[in-house]
Amino acid sequence: MHSLTFDIAHLLAGTLVLVSFLELYQDRLYALLNVFALHAFVLALSVAWQAYAQGAPHLFVTAAIALVFKAIIIPVVLHRIIVRLGIHREIEKVVGVGPAMLLGMGLVALSMVVMLRVTADADPLAREDLAFALSVVLLGLLMMVTRRNAVSQVVGFMSLENGLVLAATGAKGMPLVVEISVAFSILIAFIVIGIFLFRIRERFDTVDLQALDRFRGERR
Amino acid sequence: MSFDAVTAILVIPAVAAALLAVLPGYRLTARLNVLATLATCLTALSLFFSRPQPGPYLHVDDLNIVFIVLTTFIGFTTSGFSASYIGHELETGRLTPTFLRFYHAMYQVLMFAMNLALVANNIGVMWVAIELATLTTVLMVGIYRTHEALEAAWKYFILGSVGIALALFGTILVYMAATPVIGEGADAMVWTTLVAHAAEFDPALLNVAFVFLLLGYGTKVGLAPLHAWLPDAHAEGPTPISAVLSGLLLNVALYALLRFKMLLAVNPLALAPGPLMVTTGLISLVFAAFMLYRRRDIKRMFAYSSIEHMGIITFAFGMGGPLANFAGLLHMTMHSLTKSAIFFAVGHVAQVKGTQRIADMGGLTETNPVLGWGLVFGVVAIAGLPPLGIFTSEFLVVSSTFARSPWLAIILVFGILVALGALFLQLNTVAFGEPRGPTAAAEASYVPMFAHLALVLVAGIYLPPALVHWFQNVAKLLG
Numbered sequence: 001m002h003s004l005t006f007d008i009a010h011l012l013a014g015t016l017v018l019v020s021f022l023e024l025y026q027d028r029l030y031a032l033l034n035v036f037a038l039h040a041f042v043l044a045l046s047v048a049w050q051a052y053a054q055g056a057p058h059l060f061v062t063a064a065i066a067l068v069f070k071a072i073i074i075p076v077v078l079h080r081i082i083v084r085l086g087i088h089r090e091i092e093k094v095v096g097v098g099p100a101m102l103l104g105m106g107l108v109a110l111s112m113v114v115m116l117r118v119t120a121d122a123d124p125l126a127r128e129d130l131a132f133a134l135s136v137v138l139l140g141l142l143m144m145v146t147r148r149n150a151v152s153q154v155v156g157f158m159s160l161e162n163g164l165v166l167a168a169t170g171a172k173g174m175p176l177v178v179e180i181s182v183a184f185s186i187l188i189a190f191i192v193i194g195i196f197l198f199r200i201r202e203r204f205d206t207v208d209l210q211a212l213d214r215f216r217g218e219r220r
Numbered sequence: 221m222s223f224d225a226v227t228a229i230l231v232i233p234a235v236a237a238a239l240l241a242v243l244p245g246y247r248l249t250a251r252l253n254v255l256a257t258l259a260t261c262l263t264a265l266s267l268f269f270s271r272p273q274p275g276p277y278l279h280v281d282d283l284n285i286v287f288i289v290l291t292t293f294i295g296f297t298t299s300g301f302s303a304s305y306i307g308h309e310l311e312t313g314r315l316t317p318t319f320l321r322f323y324h325a326m327y328q329v330l331m332f333a334m335n336l337a338l339v340a341n342n343i344g345v346m347w348v349a350i351e352l353a354t355l356t357t358v359l360m361v362g363i364y365r366t367h368e369a370l371e372a373a374w375k376y377f378i379l380g381s382v383g384i385a386l387a388l389f390g391t392i393l394v395y396m397a398a399t400p401v402i403g404e405g406a407d408a409m410v411w412t413t414l415v416a417h418a419a420e421f422d423p424a425l426l427n428v429a430f431v432f433l434l435l436g437y438g439t440k441v442g443l444a445p446l447h448a449w450l451p452d453a454h455a456e457g458p459t460p461i462s463a464v465l466s467g468l469l470l471n472v473a474l475y476a477l478l479r480f481k482m483l484l485a486v487n488p489l490a491l492a493p494g495p496l497m498v499t500t501g502l503i504s505l506v507f508a509a510f511m512l513y514r515r516r517d518i519k520r521m522f523a524y525s526s527i528e529h530m531g532i533i534t535f536a537f538g539m540g541g542p543l544a545n546f547a548g549l550l551h552m553t554m555h556s557l558t559k560s561a562i563f564f565a566v567g568h569v570a571q572v573k574g575t576q577r578i579a580d581m582g583g584l585t586e587t588n589p590v591l592g593w594g595l596v597f598g599v600v601a602i603a604g605l606p607p608l609g610i611f612t613s614e615f616l617v618v619s620s621t622f623a624r625s626p627w628l629a630i631i632l633v634f635g636i637l638v639a640l641g642a643l644f645l646q647l648n649t650v651a652f653g654e655p656r657g658p659t660a661a662a663e664a665s666y667v668p669m670f671a672h673l674a675l676v677l678v679a680g681i682y683l684p685p686a687l688v689h690w691f692q693n694v695a696k697l698l699g
Binding site: 114115117118119120121126130133134137141144150153157160161164167168171172173174175176179180183186187190191194 | 342344345347348351352355358373374377378381382384385386388389392393395396399400404405406408409422424425427428
């Protein structure tokens with residue numbers, strides 16, 4: 001049962017969890033965006049591998065969306081936005097590295113315990129994938145609650161969504177995966193446009209365009 | 221696919237949305253909006269008489285037809301209210317003609333998304349439809365582009381997206397549970413197939429899936445720990461959207477939850493979904509009831525009242541059994557009608573007074589008698605006083621609970637009474653006493669509001685046996 005196919009799928013999904021941990025402690029937005037691009041890249045690899053392993057060519061579309069849209073376009077656009085908003089040098093910390101990592105490990109352990117137990121007689125490939133996917137989802141949620149900046153919250157949401165795509169591709173033969181990933185891409189595009197249009201700096205505090213302009217004026 | 225009524229209730233809003241996105245002029249578009257929703261509503265009514273066979277993507281059964289008719293009917297009356305409301309907003313310059321086009325197109329897209337979510341026979345399609353509905357309402361909540369409106373839209377966006385994401389994870393798990401029995405491919409996401417085979421699914425996987433679905437769709441229902449987006453979204457968006465959100469979108473999310481509950485109910489080994497729903501329902505009810513006291517914004521207050529009532533409805537469905545399910549369905553219908561009528565009144569009140577602050581309005585029954593008494597009537601109804609429809613349904617919920625678990629019933633009654641006190645305290649400030657604020661006459665359309673209130677009154681006095689029979693059937697279906 002532990003064939004090469006399984007090992008590679010396992011490796012890629014595991015890497016995704018690792019990259020999620022990397023995201024968790026990036027305190028500079030630039031670095032965070034780069035790590036997110038890596039996250040999406042690993043996801044694209046993983047989905048492409050599943051497409052190959054399951055012999056499901058339509059999953060290659062999902063992989064392509066992940067690669068082009070999430071690993072390239074979105075990070076580039078967000079880079080530009082944060083430069084425009086003048087927040088690219090900012091450091092944010094709500095929870096320290098130590099507690100965040102510990103919490104993250106706890107969540108991964110939780111998802112392993114929950115998913116491996118309930119999927120005892122499922123296909124082993126799907127089973128491991130699902131456990132990793134839940135870890136990625138929970139780490140994304142953790143990131144969303146520990147950040148105050150709108151951009152890093154969106155990055156958290158996107159890595160959460162990467163976990164969902166991983167789960168959906170892991171579930172063998174699931175229909176509508178491509179449609180769902182397109183629907184998610186639209187959602188994310190809207191969020192990014194939202195940040196840009198409304199220039200949301202802090203989470204819910206300063207959406208105010210004028211306040212932001214005044215602030216930037218002081219810095220110059 | 222042949223062209224039948226089910227396709228029509230999807231095609232009409234879609235076409236109308238495309239038309240409204242390009243057509244200029246307030247008079248024309250507002251009328252077209254009303255016309256399109258009327259056509260959708262009539263088509264939905266025709267489903268009672270001839271019902272197409274369930275297909276792989278769309279289906280109509282006894283359960284969702286109730287939701288469809290309610291949705292399209294309130295969609296129609298709200299479009300009538302919206303026409304006069306939006307006219308006033310244009311005059312005062314809060315909305316520009318470009319945004320008006322956008323608003324009307326989005327209104328129809330929202331109707332499309334809700335109808336699709338209700339008729340979908342595929343859990344994946346249903347998920348996509350609810351996501352679409354979330355997106356459109358986010359855009360509409362932020363349409364005024366004030367600081368508060370954008371903040372509300374952003375909050376709704378983030379919380380709604382997280383909810384939607386969790387719901388998708390639950391959906392994937394349901395698929396995973398179904399594949400060993402049904403086989404891979406599209407069949408394992410079709411409702412009718414799922415329900416038929418649910419008894420053989422892996423119960424552990426179904427349990428975990430339901431927890432995710434409850435959290436995910438529960439966020440959209442506005443259940444207590446996950447409700448934070450709801451008051452802001454109601455308070456800052458245009459009032460017709462508050463009416464549609466409270467009256468319809470919450471129901472649609474609840475409908476999704478009910479479907480999955482039916483799935484679990486079929487499986488003898490899966491955990492009983494009831495206690496989870498009962499707990500979240502009660503928490504929502506009691507929490508929202510206390511929150512009602514300190515609200516300063518009138519729309520925000522009625523948003524909390526919606527949380528309270530969604531709590532009661534979730535509680536009733538959680539209790540299960542023919543009587544509680546019947547009460548839940550009736551309460552849902554009555555709440556949708558009453559709450560949207562209240563928002564119709566509140567929308568015009570806020571326009572007359574130029575504010576939503578409760579402290580700045582007063583003596584409405586003197587200055588604008590029709591509007592003021594309409595609001596009083598609506599609040600009396602929503603507080604659950606006889607002889608109105610909500611009294612009937614709340615009485616049924618309480619009495620059926622007393623028979624089975626008196627302790628829960630005591631908490632339930634406590635919550636309802638606390639809410640009643642709060643509503644009347646606030647109503648007293650708004651409707652009676654010294655007139656405060658501007659006292660101009662309202663250019664309002666009272667027809668939608670009084671139509672809803674009349675229905676609620678009639679339902680409180682006399683429920684047609686056909687309706688009772690229908691609801692009883694559905695209640696049995698829900699288990």
